[in-house]
Amino acid sequence: MPAPRAVVIGGGIGGLTAAAALHHQGWTVTVLERAAALEPAGAGIALAANALRALDTFGAGDAVRALSGWQADGGLRLPSGRWLSRTSNEAAARRFGGPVVVAHRADLVAVLASRLPEGAVRTGSPAVLADPGGPGRPARVTTPGGELEADLVVAADGIHSATRALLFPGHPGPVYAGFTVWRVVVPRPAEPFPAHETWGRGMIWGTIPLHDGRVYAYAQANAPAGGRSPDGELNELRRRYGGWHHPVPAILAAADPAAVLRNDVHHATTPLPAHHRGRVVLLGDAAHPMTPNLGQGGCQAIEDGAVLGLLLAGAGDLGRALPAYTAQRLPRTTEVVRRSARIGRLVSLSAPPAVALRTAALGAANLFGPRVVLRSHDGIADWHPPVHPYASQTKARTREAL
Template sequence: MAQSARAVVVGGGIGGLASAAALHARGWDVTVLERAPSLEPVGAALSLAPNALRALDVLGIGEEIRDLAAWQGDGGLRTPGGRWLSRAGAEAATARFGGPLVLLPRATLVDRLAALLPPAAVRTAATAVLTDPGDGRRPARVSVGGQDLEAELVVGADGVNSRVRRALFPAHPGPVYAGFTTWRVLIPLPGVEFASHETWGRGRIWGTHPVKGGRVYAYAAAVTPAGGRAPDDEKAELLRRFGDWHDPIPAVLAAARPEDVLRHDVHHIATPLPACHSGRVALLGDAAHAMPPTLGQGGNQAVEDAVVLAHHAHDLAAYTAARLPRTTAVARRAVKAARLNMTGNPAAIAVRNTAIAALSKAGPALFLRGFDGIADWRPPYAAGDAHTGERKREST
């Protein structure tokens, strides 16, 4: 590959930085354009499953990230009263998928990915507009701050409301509201012992998980109309909705300050895109396949996208062929999971809980089963195999 090949990445989130790092490792001259004034991420924490950790192995940081794993002992699914429906241990997850599940602050991963790039590669406060997707005879063009940048490859990693996606596929309906909103908290919680868990209630869920360094990551979701906000503050809203649920939820809420609570409506791409590319432009992450967070795979799929895109950077049709079927399937599973755990029908909840308990007694916990065919993915090339290497067929 010519060393002068240039890539412009629109978006400096996890997917954008991972793709820039993967392309840089293959000799591309990479520029990342982030419209925010800094790379400080939106969101509290991120769950990385073995599939994404293998992709990070390609970038040379997989083991470092694995060392941040904090889940020890049992975890699983509970009812609001505290009854366990399904339990599984960290060792069982590692044995089933060949690696751990790691929960870490988003900022940690963003910082580590950014460190893989030359300092001048990232431009913040840079709003980019795709002006020409290019084709086989001409480069793509991006306008930023009155300057036109030409590139052999443009990567649209600008999130669920991607302007790059709209430019490529103006007839696509875009993201839709998933029917529920989420809250997230990342705080210190010294002296409180608990088992990692997700709790399913009536049209509501809560999760509490340890993060290395004595912190806890908690998230909640509830079925509610789009655009809603608490009349006072979001901590008070969480107390109203979850304050009488089992321990350690009351302790988490007591320790959180109103300003610690992030709230975001969930939007996803319900209609798959016709392709993950057009011309010399490729889409990845939420720009290509935004999905509900119910499987925790949004960021994981973006990291997968990044290493596969670097592998197929000169053949974007091959990138679409490798990624579109897989990400569509994962997104559909995430939607099905949301329907299961966010249902508000009392009869359906009773049947669901009975089935989960029975299935978990008969075999691997439902929590682990939900990752079958997802967490066992392997990248198409290995670390150090940057330029040529043996091409491996991507798992789907």
């Protein structure tokens, strides 16, 4: 009996995770990536313990843990440099059962792609869902090289997912969150510094060391949608953040103007009615775009892919597995989207009285130690992959339900 076949639309972190998880469970997988190469944005990504445990389900967790660069203290600061709260990766590991790994996205993509057989990823291959399929009928995907049939299609085509729009045409889709973000990776400054996130009036800056001697920096500021700096985004960052504490000025001085990324932030204010339809599942930003304020966008995409792989172990039973995928992922990701949006609104405060109250509250919370600072991730970073009573049984199933 031939292995069941999955087609993954999108070769980002979520799509590659789903492909690797399904391949680990015996599926034949084809990943269709629009770009000419797997060249992710030149930025970092924070992977909390929940994402690492998801990666463990198909053997990639330890390789990603080896990419960690942040091992020491860090915390929350004001633009003047004053510390509002302190924490550490050790405290996070104690509370959630594992550390936070901050890695370059390109390194994470390389680890995920290495879990796939040669030829599984087709770059320069845009794909469009032609038919979501159904009982007794495969799904069909159109590509420049012809049409592909599949037992399962995984739509990981991003925040502006065309697949989501086809499956749920009445859904309003993501909306602008009211702020934009910048990201850049630079060489580490000579003068040492602790990892930090700094909150100003409607603005934040974060700096985290990477394992290879570089630094990942990110910024967020309230701004109209679609805005761009007339003299370049690096100059915009220097105007906004050039007077903030060390190492912000040093990072801005070392940054390559061409390497600064700027993206408006969109998120889902209305959850989808389901994360599947027919033989198609949505994951990552295609299913639940969120603000970056909990650092869970990539983590939830990784969870999606791992859970899908577990539910479809062996041939799998799509008749039960895909509704189970929606039942597990929809409530959880909806809650993470909402919690991240609440943090985003708190960060976006700009009126002086509101900012003063926020500063006082954060300073008071620090008196109770790092456990209070980490509490915002309770119920998120402590997630463990599910174990289903029928998961092991599906290995013995045939493709009768496909």
